[in-house]
Amino acid sequence: MLGIKQDALAWELGEDWNQQKVSLLEQKEAIEPILLQKLSLALKIPVEAIQNFDEEKAVNIISNTFHGTQGLINYNPLASEIN
Structure with a gap:
């Protein structure tokens, strides 16, 4: 749900962790x-x-929070730099 890859979580947990161990943990x-x-x-x-x-x-x-692009702001940070 958080979009964190197993390898990244294993790295955060320490050197005795690897992707396979995280998979088993799940x-x-x-x-x-x-x-x-x-x-x-x-x-x-x-x-x-x-x-x-x-x-x-x-x-x-x-x-229920996001329906397509409803509620999302169309923001382009480069647009302010062009003017």
Whole structure:
């Protein structure tokens, strides 16, 4: 959901981590508290966000927030430099 690749997360977690180990971690039903704290720091989100994560709710929030380009501002930072 955060768009972080497994390799990048493994790098953030330390040298004893790799993409395959992160992949296995994603399949776990429960994560030990110490590892949960490391993940929280690496992802820069609160532990509670991981503990209370509900994928269905997250997808609903995202889909209900953005509908095509509705609500998005058409911003071109180069346009102000041209004038």
